[in-house]
Amino acid sequence: xxxxxxxxxxxxxxxxxxxxxxxxxxxxxxxxxxxxxxxxxxxxxxxxxxxxxxxxxxxxxxxxxxxxxxxxxxxxxxxxxxxxxxxxxxxxxxxxxxxxxxxxxxxxxxxxxxxxxxxxxxxxxxxxxxxxxxxxxxxxxxxxxxxxxxxxxxxxxxxxxxxxxxxxxxxxxxxxxxxxxxxxxxxxxxxxxxxxxxxxxxxxxxxxxxxxxxxxxxxxxxxxxxxxxxxxxxxxxxxxxxxxxxxxxxxxxxxxxxxxxxxxxxxxxxxxxxxxxxxxxxxxxxxxxxxxxxxxxxxxxxxxxxxxxxxxxxxxxxxxxxxxxx
Amino acid sequence: xxxxxxxxxxxxxxxxxxxxxxxxxxxxxxxxxxxxxxxxxxxxxxxxxxxxxxxxxxxxxxxxxxxxxxxxxxxxxxxxxxxxxxxxxxxxxxxxxxxxxxxxxxxxxxxxxxxxxxxxxxxxxxxxxxxxxxxxxxxxxxxxxxxxxxxxxxxxxxxxxxxxxxxxxxxxxxxxxxxxxxxxxxxxxxxxxxxxxxxxxxxxxxxxxxxxxxxxxxxxxxxxxxxxxxxxxxxxxxxx
Numbered sequence: 252x253x254x255x256x257x258x259x260x261x262x263x264x265x266x267x268x269x270x271x272x273x274x275x276x277x278x279x280x281x282x283x284x285x286x287x288x289x290x291x292x293x294x295x296x297x298x299x300x301x302x303x304x305x306x307x308x309x310x311x312x313x314x315x316x317x318x319x320x321x322x323x324x325x326x327x328x329x330x331x332x333x334x335x336x337x338x339x340x341x342x343x344x345x346x347x348x349x350x351x352x353x354x355x356x357x358x359x360x361x362x363x364x365x366x367x368x369x370x371x372x373x374x375x376x377x378x379x380x381x382x383x384x385x386x387x388x389x390x391x392x393x394x395x396x397x398x399x400x401x402x403x404x405x406x407x408x409x410x411x412x413x414x415x416x417x418x419x420x421x422x423x424x425x426x427x428x429x430x431x432x433x434x435x436x437x438x439x440x441x442x443x444x445x446x447x448x449x450x451x452x453x454x455x456x457x458x459x460x461x462x463x464x465x466x467x468x469x470x471x472x473x474x475x476x477x478x479x480x481x482x483x484x485x486x487x488x489x490x491x492x493x494x495x496x497x498x499x500x501x502x503x504x505x506x507x508x509x510x511x512x513x514x515x516x517x518x519x520x521x522x523x524x525x526x527x528x529x530x531x532x533x534x535x536x537x538x539x540x541x542x543x544x545x546x547x548x549x550x551x552x553x554x555x556x557x558x559x560x561x562x563x564x565x566x567x568x569x570x571x572x573x574x575x576x577x
Numbered sequence: 578x579x580x581x582x583x584x585x586x587x588x589x590x591x592x593x594x595x596x597x598x599x600x601x602x603x604x605x606x607x608x609x610x611x612x613x614x615x616x617x618x619x620x621x622x623x624x625x626x627x628x629x630x631x632x633x634x635x636x637x638x639x640x641x642x643x644x645x646x647x648x649x650x651x652x653x654x655x656x657x658x659x660x661x662x663x664x665x666x667x668x669x670x671x672x673x674x675x676x677x678x679x680x681x682x683x684x685x686x687x688x689x690x691x692x693x694x695x696x697x698x699x700x701x702x703x704x705x706x707x708x709x710x711x712x713x714x715x716x717x718x719x720x721x722x723x724x725x726x727x728x729x730x731x732x733x734x735x736x737x738x739x740x741x742x743x744x745x746x747x748x749x750x751x752x753x754x755x756x757x758x759x760x761x762x763x764x765x766x767x768x769x770x771x772x773x774x775x776x777x778x779x780x781x782x783x784x785x786x787x788x789x790x791x792x793x794x795x796x797x798x799x800x801x802x803x804x805x806x807x808x809x810x811x812x813x814x815x816x817x
Contacts, residue, residue, distance in 0.1 A: 350793075356722065
């Protein structure tokens with residue numbers, strides 16, 4: 252790992268904003284992804300700004316929403332009693348990600364900013380437009396079993412790796428950020444972006460902006476929810492495909508529904524068309540199957556990941572069935 | 578130009594080719610050996626260096642003073658970068674240490690290489706195996722993905738800190754009783770993780786133990802016996 256300078260930001264958010272005017276500096280919180288990337292020389296910042304001393308760790312329930320500090324640990328949020336009760340989908344998604352050691356270290360903000368686990372991105376001997384713009388994409392025509400089936404481009408077919416973010420996309424969360432130009436709010440589904448011709452940009456954060464919190468508005472998805480993650484081993488692996496399903500049922504009729512998928516696109520993939528289809532329908536496996544098939548329309552595969560179309564439809568059907576049976 | 582007076586010519590070479598301080602040390606060690614071939618090679622390197630450096634001095638002599646100042650400043654920064662360490666106060670197994678460390682030192686490397694606590698193992702060094710699991714302020718974490726420079730005033734417990742004198746920790750005893758290992762390489766991480774798994778309240782069933790121990794890989798496949806050991810300690814109800 253290249254050596255670097257480290258600055259501990261201890262006082263206020265303003266201090267961090269000022270310090271962040273340095274060139275080639277990066278924020279570090281849990282470090283579970285960044286330290287790994289630095290060891291592999293994929294990322295080599297000159298300066299790190301340790302933000303763990305900032306007062307951004309609280310989970311606060313206020314009128315109409317919950318505000319989760321960007322430095323709240325993944326395990327802290329997953330096991331928070333009130334989060335389990337009011338936002339069980341988020342708790343389930345968080346518990347499905349990584350291992351307990353990593354969840355103890357990783358923060359909410361860091362989870363959102365983690366990089367794809369595309370092996371071509373991590374291997375500096377291989378071409379990767381995300382790591383080195385204009386160098387090409389090794390995954391197209393290469394080993395692409397883990398890769399995207401929606402929203403990819405000729406530049407990049409990598410997928411977003413988070414589980415937490417799939418639930419946050421389904422729950423209409425908002426991201427609060429602070430930067431040199433002040434504070435602003437970004438809709439969670441607009442936070443991550445599709446690769447297009449600039450896959451080096453994972454999200455819509457501007458330079459030097461810091462995520463301060465994530466807000467989830469109150470909702471009725473407190474009972475019939477499920478996060479189904481399909482992976483190569485039962486635990487501690489990234490998703491081949493995952494589905495966040497939330498149903499608001501009244502007498503077995505779907506009053507409202509949220510569906511989002513992971514492991515299929517460069518961002519959490521919200522299934523709005525399938526949601527619209529399901530609204531007002533009576534719960535049945537047939538209806539869930541139709542929703543799954545509908546959601547897979549427009550999918551494009553790359554050889555190694557052809558199986559994801561069938562797997563995706565099956566996972567949606569299964570996730571909805573489990574959610575409805577709770 | 579004053580900084581050159583305290584830099585040997587080798588260091589100047591390092592500025593031209595900033596590779597790694599470690600290489601410099603190895604080079605020096607190599608040149609001390611009485612290997613005629615190596616000496617010859619070093620000599621030719623030195624001649625090459627000398628020609629380069631004389632060229633550099635000549636160039637500097639004809640450069641406007643303001644530019645010389647600027648480039649000097651840049652060099653100073655580079656030297657600072659190579660020599661920079663940060664102070665760290667850390668408590669490991671009840672013993673306080675006041676250290677100066679490179680910012681890039683991971684907690685794992687600090688424990689193993691500087692504090693000689695080699696019980697904590699380096700498996701993958703990329704957060705995929707759990708062999709490096711230690712407790713920091715009572716929480717299990719992966720020491721290979723933790724920068725030591727971010728652990729100011731932290732209290733760390735490693736496998737070496739579990740036994741009380743000759744009395745093993747209940748989890749250590751249970752691992753021996755249930756044969757919770759074969760080669761033993763993952764064992765320190767498994768034991769640290771197992772203790773935390775119970776303390777966190779995630780050892781209520783075999784399924785839950787397996788899920789919450791999934792960050793600790795055992796290539797010998799001693800999982801069944803590891804779950805037995807953790808179950809017994811949990812059911813024993815001793816304070817851990």
